Amino acid sequence: MTDLRKVNIDGAELEVPGDYTLMQACEQAGAEIPRFCYHERLSVAGNCRMCLVEWVGAPKPQASCALQIKDLRPNRDGSCANILTNSPTVKKAREGVMEFLLINHPLDCPICDQGGECDLQDQAMGYGRVGSRFDMNKRAVDDKYMGPLVATVMTRCIQCTRCVRFITEVAGVSEIGLASRGEDAEITTYLEKSLTSEMSGNIIDLCPVGALTSKPYAFNARPWELEPTESIDVMDAVGSNIRIDSRGGRVLRIVPVINDDINEEWISDKTRFVWDGLGRQRLDRPYVRKNGQLVPVSWDEALAVVAGKLGGDPESIAAIAGDLACTESMKALNDLMDGLGVKSIDCRQDGAPLGETVVGGGRQEYLMNTTIAGIEQADALLIVGSNVRHEAPLVNARIRKTWIHKDLEIGMVGVPYDLTYDYGHLGETAAELETLLKSTKGFARKLKSAKNPMILIGQGALARKDGAKILRLCGKVADKFGMVREGWNGWNVLHTAAARVAGLDMGFVPGKGGRDLAGILAGAKDGSVKTIYNLGADEIAEDLFGEAFVIYQGSHGDRGAHRADVILPGAAYTEKDALWVNTEGRVQMGFAAVPPKGDAKTDWKIIRALSELCKRTLPYDDIEALRKKLFADHPTFAGLNYAPGANMGAEGAADFAPAKLGAAGKPLKAPLKSGVGDFYFTNPVARASRVMAQCSQECGGNASLSEVRT
Amino acid sequence: MSARRLAKDQPDSFVLSAASKKEIAVWIKKYPKGRQASALIPGLWIVQKQAGGWLPAPALEAIAAHLDMPYIRVYEVATFYTMFNLAPVGEHHVQLCGTTPCWLRGAGDLKKVCESKIGPKGSVSADGKFSWIEVECLGACANAPMIQISNADGDGYYEDLTTENLEVLLDDLAAGRKVKPGPQNARHTSEPETGATTLNTKGFYNKVKKKKLPNTSKTKAGAK
Numbered sequence: 001m002t003d004l005r006k007v008n009i010d011g012a013e014l015e016v017p018g019d020y021t022l023m024q025a026c027e028q029a030g031a032e033i034p035r036f037c038y039h040e041r042l043s044v045a046g047n048c049r050m051c052l053v054e055w056v057g058a059p060k061p062q063a064s065c066a067l068q069i070k071d072l073r074p075n076r077d078g079s080c081a082n083i084l085t086n087s088p089t090v091k092k093a094r095e096g097v098m099e100f101l102l103i104n105h106p107l108d109c110p111i112c113d114q115g116g117e118c119d120l121q122d123q124a125m126g127y128g129r130v131g132s133r134f135d136m137n138k139r140a141v142d143d144k145y146m147g148p149l150v151a152t153v154m155t156r157c158i159q160c161t162r163c164v165r166f167i168t169e170v171a172g173v174s175e176i177g178l179a180s181r182g183e184d185a186e187i188t189t190y191l192e193k194s195l196t197s198e199m200s201g202n203i204i205d206l207c208p209v210g211a212l213t214s215k216p217y218a219f220n221a222r223p224w225e226l227e228p229t230e231s232i233d234v235m236d237a238v239g240s241n242i243r244i245d246s247r248g249g250r251v252l253r254i255v256p257v258i259n260d261d262i263n264e265e266w267i268s269d270k271t272r273f274v275w276d277g278l279g280r281q282r283l284d285r286p287y288v289r290k291n292g293q294l295v296p297v298s299w300d301e302a303l304a305v306v307a308g309k310l311g312g313d314p315e316s317i318a319a320i321a322g323d324l325a326c327t328e329s330m331k332a333l334n335d336l337m338d339g340l341g342v343k344s345i346d347c348r349q350d351g352a353p354l355g356e357t358v359v360g361g362g363r364q365e366y367l368m369n370t371t372i373a374g375i376e377q378a379d380a381l382l383i384v385g386s387n388v389r390h391e392a393p394l395v396n397a398r399i400r401k402t403w404i405h406k407d408l409e410i411g412m413v414g415v416p417y418d419l420t421y422d423y424g425h426l427g428e429t430a431a432e433l434e435t436l437l438k439s440t441k442g443f444a445r446k447l448k449s450a451k452n453p454m455i456l457i458g459q460g461a462l463a464r465k466d467g468a469k470i471l472r473l474c475g476k477v478a479d480k481f482g483m484v485r486e487g488w489n490g491w492n493v494l495h496t497a498a499a500r501v502a503g504l505d506m507g508f509v510p511g512k513g514g515r516d517l518a519g520i521l522a523g524a525k526d527g528s529v530k531t532i533y534n535l536g537a538d539e540i541a542e543d544l545f546g547e548a549f550v551i552y553q554g555s556h557g558d559r560g561a562h563r564a565d566v567i568l569p570g571a572a573y574t575e576k577d578a579l580w581v582n583t584e585g586r587v588q589m590g591f592a593a594v595p596p597k598g599d600a601k602t603d604w605k606i607i608r609a610l611s612e613l614c615k616r617t618l619p620y621d622d623i624e625a626l627r628k629k630l631f632a633d634h635p636t637f638a639g640l641n642y643a644p645g646a647n648m649g650a651e652g653a654a655d656f657a658p659a660k661l662g663a664a665g666k667p668l669k670a671p672l673k674s675g676v677g678d679f680y681f682t683n684p685v686a687r688a689s690r691v692m693a694q695c696s697q698e699c700g701g702n703a704s705l706s707e708v709r710t
Numbered sequence: 711m712s713a714r715r716l717a718k719d720q721p722d723s724f725v726l727s728a729a730s731k732k733e734i735a736v737w738i739k740k741y742p743k744g745r746q747a748s749a750l751i752p753g754l755w756i757v758q759k760q761a762g763g764w765l766p767a768p769a770l771e772a773i774a775a776h777l778d779m780p781y782i783r784v785y786e787v788a789t790f791y792t793m794f795n796l797a798p799v800g801e802h803h804v805q806l807c808g809t810t811p812c813w814l815r816g817a818g819d820l821k822k823v824c825e826s827k828i829g830p831k832g833s834v835s836a837d838g839k840f841s842w843i844e845v846e847c848l849g850a851c852a853n854a855p856m857i858q859i860s861n862a863d864g865d866g867y868y869e870d871l872t873t874e875n876l877e878v879l880l881d882d883l884a885a886g887r888k889v890k891p892g893p894q895n896a897r898h899t900s901e902p903e904t905g906a907t908t909l910n911t912k913g914f915y916n917k918v919k920k921k922k923l924p925n926t927s928k929t930k931a932g933a934k
Contacts, residue, residue, distance in 0.1 A: 141713070174780030179789040184713040190782040191716070191767065 005069045006080040013080065018070030022062065022083065023051055025069055031085040034094065034123045036101075036208045037160035038065035041265055042169060048101075048160050050123065052093040056082035061093040091127075098128040104139040104183075105209070106155050113151075114210030116223040120158065141186050146176075147194030148694040149201055149273055150212050157187055157211035163203040170266065171197040172400050172420030187211070194698045198393045198679055201272040202265075205255060216273055216691045217253045221245075229593035230257055232580045233271045234324050234573045235683065237495035238372070238392050239582030240267045244275075244574050244593035251275045251574050251594055261373045261646065262582070268393040269695065270679065270686055275574075277689030281557045283569035284598025294567065299599065299609075306551050306566050307613035309531045310340060316530040318344035318520040321508055322537030322554070323497035323683055326578030326590075327637065329553075329570070329603035330499065331630050332618060333535055334508050336607055339616035343514030344529065347503025349537040350463035350675060351517050353471060353662065354493065355504035363636065364656045366504050367585040368395075369489035369645040370454045376402045378490065380450030382443075383423070384433070384474055385414035385672030386458020390679040391496045392583070395456075396420065409450065411443040414461065414672035430466070430667035433473040437480055447481040454490030455483055460675035462493070464668070471662030479659035489645050489653035495583040496675055496682070498573075499536075502581040506634050524548040534560050535603075536570070538684045553606060555597075558684035569600035572685060576602045577623060579630075579637060586643040587636070714789045716767050717797040724768035726776055730760045734776065747779050750787055754794055763803050763860060764795040792845070800834045800841035802883050805858040809847040812855035819873050820855055827880050839884055852900040853893055859883070866891030 003018040009029040016025045021044070023033050037048035046066035053064045057075065064083075072081040084090060102124065109115045141154040159178060164187065167176045175195055179188050189195060204214050226245035233240040233254075240263035245253045254275050256267040286302035287294040310317060319337050321330050330347065337345050348354065354366040370378060375398045388396040396419060402408045403421040410423035413432045424443050426432045436444050447453050455478050461470050475491075477483075483490030495501055503509075510516045515523055523529030524546035532545060536554035542563040552564030555572040575596045581587050596602065601609075604626060611618040620626040631638040644651040680696040681687050726734075733756045737749035753773050754765065761769045765788055774784040788794045795803070806824060808817050824842040825831070834841040850856045853869030857876070861883075868879055870893040882889050897903050 175782055177782035177786040179786055180713050181790045186713060190780075190785050 003070065005072070007069055007072060008080050008082045010083070010085055016069055018068065020069045022053060022064035022067045022069065022072075026053065026064060026083065026085050033064055033085065034127050035065060036119060036123075036158060037162060039162055039165075039206065042162060042165040042206075045161050045165065048158065049097045050094065050101075050127075052090060052097065054084040054087050054089045054093075056084060061089060094127040095129040098124055099132060099134075101158050102128065102132060103134045104155075105158065106138060108156070112153070112156065112210035113213040113218060114156075114207075118210060119208035139183060144186075144188045145192040145194065146189055146212075147200065148691060148698055149215055149269060150195065150204060151215040151218055153211055153213070154186055155211075156209045158209055159185055159187065160208055161187075162206040162208070163187060163212060166203055166206055167195070167197060167200070169404070170202070170397055170401070171199045173197045176203075196699055198268050198270070198389065199266055199397065201269045202256070202267070205265075214253065214273075216276055221247055221252050226252060227593070229574075229591050231574065231593060232588045232590035233267065234498035234580060234590075235268065235270045235274060235686065236392050237498055237500060237583040238262060238394050239498070239580055239584075239586060239588050240271055240394060241588070242267060242271060246574075246593045249594045251278050261371070261643070262584075262586070263394045264397075266394060266397060270682070270692065273691045273695075274686050274689050276691050277556075277685040277687070278572050278574055280690070281684075281688035282572075282597045282600070283555060283557055283561060283567055284600055285569060286599065287564075287567040289565040294564070299601075302566055302568060303606075303610055303613055306568070306610055309549055309551065309566075310533070310610075310614050312531060314341035314343070316523075316528060317342045317533070318346075318515060318523070318529050318531070319533040319535065320345075320349055320517065320520065320537045320540070321347040321499060321503050321535045322349055322560070323499050323539065324555075324573060324685070325499040325503070325536045326573070326576060326603060327499075327502040327506070327580065327630070328576075328578055328623060328626055329535060329607060330503055330508050331506055331626065331633075332604040332607035332611075333533065334506055335618055335629075336611045336614065336616060337533075339611065339618075340614065343511035344516075344520050344523070345508055345514065346510060346517045346520065347500060347508035348463075348517060349539050350459055350497075351467070352459055352462035353468040354462065355507075355509050362652075363501075363505060363585060364489065364491060364644075364652060365658075365661055366493050366495075366501065367644065368456075368492040368494060368583040369484075369585075369650065369653070370492050371584045371586075371643050371645045372398050374645060374647075375399055375454070376406070378402065378450075378452045378454045379407060380409045380447050380453040381411070382436075382447065382453070382455045382477065383410065383412045383414070383419075384455060384457045384470070385430075385461025385674065386456060386494055387415075387417040387419070387460075387674035387676060388456065388458070388494065389417060389419050390676045391458060391674060392494055395494065395583075409443070409446045411446070414458070415674070417674065428671035429669055430461070430470050430473060430672060431669070433470070433477055433667075437473075437476055444481075450481075452488050452490065453481050453483050454492055456492045456494050458494050458672075458674055459496050461672045463675055464670070466665070466667040468663035469665040469667045470672075472659070472664055473662075473667065475658035475661040479657070484653050484656055484658055485650075486654040487650055489650035489656065491656070491658050493583070498580055498582070501583060501585060502579065502587075502637075505581060505585075505636055506630070521545070534564065536560065536684075553603065554684065555600065556684035556688050558687055560684075568606050569596075569598070570603040570606060571596035571600055575600075579627070581637070584643040584645065585636070586646075587638075587640050589640060714792075714796055716770075716785075717764070720767045722768070724761060724766055724772050726757070726772050727760055730756050731776070734773075738777075746777050747783070750777060750779065750784065751791070753777060754784075754788060754791075758794060763799040763801075764797060798834060799860075800828075801839050801861055802841075803860040804828070804840060804842035804880075805845045805848070805860070806842055807846070807848050807850075807854070807856055807858075808844040811847075811851040815854040816872070817855040820857070820871055820876055823873050823876050823880070827877065840880070853897070869893045870895045870897055 004015045005018045033051045035051045037045045046063045051064045052061035055062050143152045164176045168174045229244045233242045241257040241259040243255050243257050285296050288297045400421045412423045413426050416425045521544045531549045534552045538558040538560040550564045551566045552560045553568040574593045578590050680692040686692045734753045737752040738746045741748040757769045757773050770784045774781045828835045828840040828842050856869040875894040
């Protein structure tokens with residue numbers, strides 16, 4: 001078992017594991033240790049010296065972040081080592097370190113964006129001495145260019161190297177370094193090139209001073225003016241926990257909230273910087289197309305037009321839910337369509353054949369059953385048709401973490417992308433899966449001998465004509481290599497749309513005799529589908545809707561709104577209380593940080609109002625009643641923050657037979673490509689954001705970011 | 711000293727020569743497989759020699775690619791060590807020691823010679839033959855003052871300098887004459903100027919010579 005050691009901290013003896021650092025032990029003893037360079041999710045550097053403590057008997061104070069408990073020698077009389085965290089020596093040492101740090105630190109806090117949330121500021125108050133004995137000129141350092149997201153004021157840098165370690169270890173791109181030496185040491189990217197990481201924004205949070213700050217947020221607000229709202233991100237299907245900081249009805253920034261099961265302490269750049277898209281291209285009033293022109297109208301008029309159209313033959317009506325639709329709005333639309341007798345509904349705007357052939361396990365078919373934290377238990381991973389790095393940067397970070405710290409064997413079928421870790425490339429086409437089934441050598445052997453093998457299937461592999469066949473092949477692979485069994489479920493579908501799993505969970509798929517997405521669009525073309533209710537589906541080309549009458553409900557004037565005949569302005573994800581289900585099947589609750597723009601309304605309320613005009617009044621008047629009905633109809637939604645596969649629970653894995661999913665048949669020869677083209681443009685909010693456009697341009701759009709390895 | 715940066719004007723490309731690759735391979739072999747990055751510092755030396763005494767950006771990228779390292783890691787090392795020149799140097803790159811022992815023995819006067827013969831510190835002479843910089847102790851204090859001259863022939867120490875013999879030395883190099891590294895006065899290595907005063911008994915080592923050392927190989931001993 002664990003090697004427990006005794007240590008005496010500030011006069012109290014305690015027992016901690018031998019591989020704890022002194023800092024961890026001190027924290028366990030309740031002592032506060034100041035630090036700059038140490039970060040619990042990065043490697044230990046030990047270069048700031050702020051965490052010095054006294055080891056009684058040792059000639060010098062010790063850096064507590066870099067000293068392990070097992071390396072402490074007992075005292076001469078055999079008693080355990082005495083550590084003091086509050087002695088005069090420690091106070092003097094910390095004051096000395098702080099004085100040195102401040103020698104070359106500009107005292108420009110009044111014009112620094114970090115002011116109010118600055119580690120150096122806080123710790124100078126707590127551990128510094130009054131005044132400085134340094135009366136010479138301070139050092140000045142040239143600012144560096146790091147791309148459109150990270151602003152630099154390098155004179156403020158205290159060389160803690162957290163950014164270097166994050167970019168190298170977590171983001172995996174090795175682009176920041178500490179150049180030169182001594183007094184001239186400076187943090188820089190190679191030849192001041194822009195960072196190409198999709199997680200680079202995290203170095204802004206990591207920087208303990210104001211050297212790296214957010215460029216888009218520069219000089220916008222002080223932290224104490226902001227109103228924080230903890231919520232859920234919808235840029236991908238990971239469901240990162242975020243804090244939305246707003247002031248006066250405007251979202252001013254988004255920062256991560258720690259959740260070890262999902263995003264740890266990081267978020268992707270799209271999550272962090274998309275907020276400027278929330279104020280652009282917004283639909284803030286209803287529109288109706290008259291004589292080919294969208295004309296602003298009142299809510300009453302718009303709803304009356306829609307109700308009139310929905311009164312037609314249910315066979316000729318269809319509904320599509322998009323990637324950013326919240327659970328509540330989909331539930332309301334689902335119920336309304338039920339009431340109207342409409343069966344052609346679909347939440348899969350990419351056309352992936354999921355949620356149809358429910359065999360055995362039910363929702364396990366389309367979930368990431370291993371869970372994100374569960375990746376750390378896996379020892380072999382097969383990626384099928386996914387650029388994980390751009391489809392779910394935090395899942396990719398977790399894979400990289402496991403790949404670094406444990407023996408994770410990774411294989412890939414599909415177009416090879418740069419995923420920041422090494423993998424064996426088995427081939428580009430689905431035929432490689434068949435080869436793998438027959439093979440006993442190479443990666444097949446590794447899969448066979450693995451204890452906890454997993455498969456990760458991207459939407460790019462499923463959202464194609466032969467998707468069902470590929471699903472079956474993947475199922476066979478999972479079956480053959482024992483990926484699904486009691487106590488371990490290695491079947492993982494990686495979603496890219498925040499709304500998808502909720503839609504599938506509530507059955508927002510065609511009813512008996514209903515049309516699926518392809519059927520709806522075909523019907524729109526030949527005229528058999530006359531009215532389409534489009535709930536924020538913006539990834540469908542405008543001309544595919546044919547002559548149909550399109551009712552668009554959404555927050556942004558994007559593709560969907562351009563083609564619409566009626567526009568019902570809804571709320572963006574920061575403007576409504578909503579449930580979101582991530583790719584693991586984890587239900588999380590998001591909260592409104594700001595009110596909807598202009599005349600826009602919360603989405604489910606629009607549908608509720610519409611139902612009254614359609615004479616099919618929905619049986620809920622507030623969100624609580626709606627959720628109550630949702631939980632009653634679909635109990636999975638009631639388990640908040642719970643993922644069915646968490647902690648290797650693999651709920652129901654024993655009854656799940658992946659080999660029966662999808663359809664039999666030979667897949668096409670086309671290579672398996674990721675469903676995400678340009679990482680920065682995957683949804684209407686991102687497309688409205690100027691910052692995202694800059695990022696896309698800086699990284700050469702698709703070309704360099706999703707660079708194909710040779 | 712100010713922050714070290716890469717030169718403004720950079721060549722378009724740099725290709726590692728076969729000879730350089732061969733030399734680097736020797737160093738890579740000294741480390742376990744997958745640790746080829748450990749050969750970076752000798753690698754940079756070799757590349758610097760090939761590129762004419764300095765490290766252009768394409769050369770850094772070439773060695774990075776050769777050792778399978780990110781560019782920034784190579785950049786960090788190249789900017790850390792002052793022996794790697796990041797800007798073009800003259801054909802003969804003079805590194806003048808200015809640390810205390812050399813300074814006490816007249817390095818200050820040598821600086822003036824360099825300034826008049828070559829130009830201001832850090833510059834390259836108009837004909838491209840010379841450049842000079844001041845460096846910290848090169849560990850030849852017994853023969854202070856001294857300079858190191860790096861050129862195509864290698865890196866040589868030129869010791870026991872005076873303003874006169876430094877001028878002669880630089881003139882010889884400028885004229886393309888061969889120069890002899892080591893003390894520039896009559897001294898043999900770091901013996902006293904008047905000749906060795908100790909350990910000069912004739913035949914002192916003869917007895918020792920006969921004794922076979924345990925690591926002497928048989929063939930070698932037999933050949934002698």
